[in-house]
Amino acid sequence: xxxxxxxxxxxxxxxxxxxxxxxxxxxxxxxxxxxxxxxxxxxxxxxxxxxxxxxxxxxxxxxxxxxxxxxxxxxxxxxxxxxxxxxxxxxxxxxxxxxxxxxxxxxxxxxxxxxxxxxxxxxxxxxxxxxxxxxxxxxxxxxxxxxxxxxxxxxxxxxxxxxxxxxxxxxxxxxxxxxxxxxxx
Numbered sequence: 001x002x003x004x005x006x007x008x009x010x011x012x013x014x015x016x017x018x019x020x021x022x023x024x025x026x027x028x029x030x031x032x033x034x035x036x037x038x039x040x041x042x043x044x045x046x047x048x049x050x051x052x053x054x055x056x057x058x059x060x061x062x063x064x065x066x067x068x069x070x071x072x073x074x075x076x077x078x079x080x081x082x083x084x085x086x087x088x089x090x091x092x093x094x095x096x097x098x099x100x101x102x103x104x105x106x107x108x109x110x111x112x113x114x115x116x117x118x119x120x121x122x123x124x125x126x127x128x129x130x131x132x133x134x135x136x137x138x139x140x141x142x143x144x145x146x147x148x149x150x151x152x153x154x155x156x157x158x159x160x161x162x163x164x165x166x167x168x169x170x171x172x173x174x175x176x177x178x179x180x181x182x183x184x185x
Contacts, residue, residue, distance in 0.1 A: 025092035063100045064117045071121045075128045086155045087170040094163035
């Protein structure tokens with residue numbers, strides 16, 4: 001049997017995640033049946049579940065991916081980049097992000113597995129906030145961890161509004177967030 005290159009494996013995994021993202025966005029977690037996943041991804045269930053043992057694993061992989069993406073936006077471009085990134089997302093995909101938050105509230109197994117994967121990047125994000133505090137660009141009267149949680153709450157709230165089709169002034173949101181995070185005199 002011929003060996004498959006790592007590039008091929010990575011491309012197939014990306015294909016599965018991309019199709020699953022579209023399927024979950026269109027149908028939600030419960031509505032994304034295996035048949036719908038197969039159709040959207042363009043692969044058989046055997047091919048899909050060779051990479052991800054279950055629909056939950058696939059959903060968790062997407063949750064980790066979005067968490068990693070927004071953490072990367074903050075670390076590489078600052079809080080404003082993450083806010084603007086959320087505002088520019090497809091509202092249907094943001095609905096999936098909101099579903100992730102709901103699962104965090106109601107599904108202990110989901111929480112356990114997502115936490116195990118998502119926590120890996122938390123120290124990097126906290127370090128980013130701590131570095132900005134040391135530079136004097138962020139307030140120091142609040143722990144860096146709490147600043148990160150606050151930013152996450154704002155981004156999640158923005159995602160909720162965008163997913164719901166509510167008009168949102170992103171520039172005003174960025175200004176308010178900047179004011180909230182600015183050093184105190």
